[in-house]
Amino acid sequence: MQTLQVALPQRHYPIHIGPGVMDDASLLAPHIAGRQVMIVTNDAVAAWYLERLKATLAGYELAEVVLPDGEAAKTLDHVELIWDALLAAGFNRRATLIALGGGVVGDMTGFAAACYQRGVGFIQIPTTLLAQVDASVGGKTGVNHPRGKNMIGAFHQPRAVIVDTDTLATLPARELSAGLAEVIKYGLIHDIAFLDWLEVNMAALRRLETGPLSEAIRRSCEIKADIVVEDETEQGIRAHLNLGHTFGHAIETAMGYGSWLHGEAVGAGMVMAAGLSQRLGWIDEASFERVERVVEAAGLPRHMPSAINADRFLSLMHLDKKVFDARLRLILLKPLGQACITDEVGESAVRELLEGWPRR
Numbered sequence: 001m002q003t004l005q006v007a008l009p010q011r012h013y014p015i016h017i018g019p020g021v022m023d024d025a026s027l028l029a030p031h032i033a034g035r036q037v038m039i040v041t042n043d044a045v046a047a048w049y050l051e052r053l054k055a056t057l058a059g060y061e062l063a064e065v066v067l068p069d070g071e072a073a074k075t076l077d078h079v080e081l082i083w084d085a086l087l088a089a090g091f092n093r094r095a096t097l098i099a100l101g102g103g104v105v106g107d108m109t110g111f112a113a114a115c116y117q118r119g120v121g122f123i124q125i126p127t128t129l130l131a132q133v134d135a136s137v138g139g140k141t142g143v144n145h146p147r148g149k150n151m152i153g154a155f156h157q158p159r160a161v162i163v164d165t166d167t168l169a170t171l172p173a174r175e176l177s178a179g180l181a182e183v184i185k186y187g188l189i190h191d192i193a194f195l196d197w198l199e200v201n202m203a204a205l206r207r208l209e210t211g212p213l214s215e216a217i218r219r220s221c222e223i224k225a226d227i228v229v230e231d232e233t234e235q236g237i238r239a240h241l242n243l244g245h246t247f248g249h250a251i252e253t254a255m256g257y258g259s260w261l262h263g264e265a266v267g268a269g270m271v272m273a274a275g276l277s278q279r280l281g282w283i284d285e286a287s288f289e290r291v292e293r294v295v296e297a298a299g300l301p302r303h304m305p306s307a308i309n310a311d312r313f314l315s316l317m318h319l320d321k322k323v324f325d326a327r328l329r330l331i332l333l334k335p336l337g338q339a340c341i342t343d344e345v346g347e348s349a350v351r352e353l354l355e356g357w358p359r360r
């Protein structure tokens with residue numbers, strides 16, 4: 001097992017990474033305030049892991065909420081179900097919520113915890129690669145709105161993150177690829193040596209080889225933790241973690257949540273951001289082609305959906321939470337391996353990119 005710390009100024013919490021860590025009650029116990037524990041999961045993950053986690057938590061006053069699966073279920077209605085269940089169980093301010101699942105379950109559980117009786121503790125047990133390397137760390141919680149992605153939410157940090165790498169054995173290959181998008185993101189924005197390493201190890205990662213997989217998770221969590229510690233509430237550098245997301249969230253919203261996975265939309269969005277960076281002369285053609293190749297090697301799309309025309313795409317991009325004073329603020333590469341945030345890119349340049357971009 002490896003342990004990292006997210007050392008925020010006011011409080012810090014561990015990320016424990018390793019096989020079987022979900023079965024170790026001693027890793028959970030220090031982060032459970034009272035006796036009341038509610039496990040929040042979805043029907044797909046429950047079938048694999050709920051009984052196992054309940055066995056680890058034997059002795060606590062346990063309750064559970066099993067939500068429907070999928071991005072389309074990341075709604076306020078489903079968070080209300082969690083609050084209903086907490087009240088029905090008589091859970092108080094010392095209750096602890098545990099998110100068992102991917103980023104959808106994690107984001108909703110965190111938001112439910114942020115609001116219940118004005119804030120109770122929660123623990124993340126992420127079971128997708130995407131949630132293990134990104135969504136479970138850093139305290140962004142919330143739900144989608146039909147008009148825009150993650151529009152309702154709060155910052156609420158977990159008490160601990162328990163990354164059981166064994167859970168990836170049951171993850172569908174498409175979901176593994178989606179998680180690799182966020183892993184690639186860390187190389188692109190922050191660590192060119194990690195990008196080099198990913199290019200060499202991509203096939204091994206897709207084969208679920210344990211050594212490379214643990215290293216990819218560890219390094220991703222380390223980079224994310226460092227950025228979150230520097231800028232918890234995204235006043236500055238944390239926005240770099242949004243590379244590809246202004247494009248990606250527009251795709252997810254336009255296509256109806258769930259038809260494109262978040263990681264797929266981010267994969268395509270990162271290639272689009274690289275394309276724009278190249279047009280501005282901030283990265284060269286060879287660097288752009290590296291981004292294309294690594295995204296494709298992860299099994300991710302680089303095209304945009306043919307169903308979205310440039311007008312609709314641009315209007316969805318303007319819903320992005322980084323937009324101020326009606327100006328797009330984009331995360332671009334300058335150079336490869338370093339991100340920058342800019343509001344200097346005119347709408348006409350983005351439109352030109354969108355109009356010329358390969359569609360499918």
Ligand SMILES: NC(=O)c1ccc[n+]([C@@H]2O[C@H](COP(=O)([O-])OP(=O)(O)OC[C@H]3O[C@@H](n4cnc5c(N)ncnc54)[C@H](O)[C@@H]3O)[C@@H](O)[C@H]2O)c1
Nearest residue numbers: 044102103104105127128130131134135140167170171262
């Ligand atoms: N809070 C953050 O910082 C942050 C960061 C990145 C993404 N997100 C959010 O996370 C969400 C995407 O997360 P995701 O990719 O984990 O999607 P997800 O939560 O929908 O999980 C993907 C699929 O895998 C299934 N699954 C989960 N674990 C499994 C396992 N071990 N074995 C078999 N099946 C399993 C799920 O039931 C689901 O069908 C998006 O809503 C995105 O906005 C949040």
Ligand SMILES: O=C(O)C(=O)C[C@@H](O)[C@H](O)[C@H](O)COP(=O)(O)O
Nearest residue numbers: 134138140149150238241242245321
């Ligand atoms: O943690 C962050 O900060 C991120 O931006 C990580 C992203 O991968 C993640 O998808 C996040 O939920 C996007 O946040 P949003 O504020 O753009 O909705």
Ligand SMILES: [Zn+2]
Nearest residue numbers: 182245262266
């Ligand atoms: Zn993301």
